[in-house]
Amino acid sequence: MPAGLPDRPVPPEGPTTEALICFNLYAASHAFIRLYSPHLERLGLTYPQLLVLLLLHQKDGQRVGELGAALAMETNTLSPLLKRLADTGLLTRVRSEKDARSVEVRLTTEGQIKAAAAAEVPACIAQEKGMTEDGYRWSLKTLQALRGWIEEAARESER
């Protein structure tokens, strides 16, 4: 399990972008989402919308804050996203009776169907592209360690 900050400078003329962990994450993230795009197009969803449906498929009726925490997104990004999904009839947003500051998000019937189809997408990509268990586990482990490190670094900045 690696530890430490990964964006390490190299030559005196400054780092090449390829040597930056941040850039490699950035490029890998966009490229991976592009692998999803045939499925996203088929479902009429964007990647962040697919993520929301996956979360609600797992556990319907979550609050906006819970979804935001799970996706590491602030509400300035999430609220408009949920509004668009509500506008297309896939989910509803209702103020909580227990705490009127909170909004509960639930899938509609159409949303449940779409969420079930969305839940199959990662498996479709797994099947189409071929995968090994080791590659999956190795990458996931490293990314989770990296995310842990980034969170730790962010917490240190707040002191």
Add this chain to the structure above:
Amino acid sequence: MPAGLPDRPVPPEGPTTEALICFNLYAASHAFIRLYSPHLERLGLTYPQLLVLLLLHQKDGQRVGELGAALAMETNTLSPLLKRLADTGLLTRVRSEKDARSVEVRLTTEGQIKAAAAAEVPACIAQEKGMTEDGYRWSLKTLQALRGWIEEAARESER
């Protein structure tokens, strides 16, 4: 060096987002860029703009296509980005004399100063956050393998 598709499905109710390599890349990428944001704000740059300046700092006078290849960006993203940087006086865009389809991108004097400052940002983050050589190398290795796999998967889709 891991191989294989990393987004592997898990339980029958569909994958959790945390189990998806794609989501972990996505979340890590945004979180890492947020670590950069104090420096980005100080420079008056966005992250993609910083990347462009890093590339031109390394080698001025590149064509748009070269920059796009290095950043894994299409010209529909890159052209507006370069236009904005040109509008703020950091670079110029000139049609190549050798091939009028191509545009050469060069830093202005102000751009060179800003690019030199930009080149110091990754080192600043390295110093502020503490880093280990092993953590850096491990993460970079895994991300580069992942990017290689994604590119291979993308090529297969085009056949």
Add this chain to the structure above:
DNA sequence: TGCGATTAGATCGTGTGCGATAAAATTGAG
């Protein structure tokens, strides 16, 4: 019990990132 502090979600403006499309220039087969 009052009210300042805090929490939760929302809106606005700007810069990407991508699907779609277009214009201009170059290449090379016929």
Add this chain to the structure above:
DNA sequence: CTCAATTTTATCGCACACGATCTAATCGCA
């Protein structure tokens, strides 16, 4: 030499992602 195919860059519209800011509701200390 012609012209279809290809290449390069650009524009448009939409969905984020984030900094900034706002409104409404709840909490808990005095």
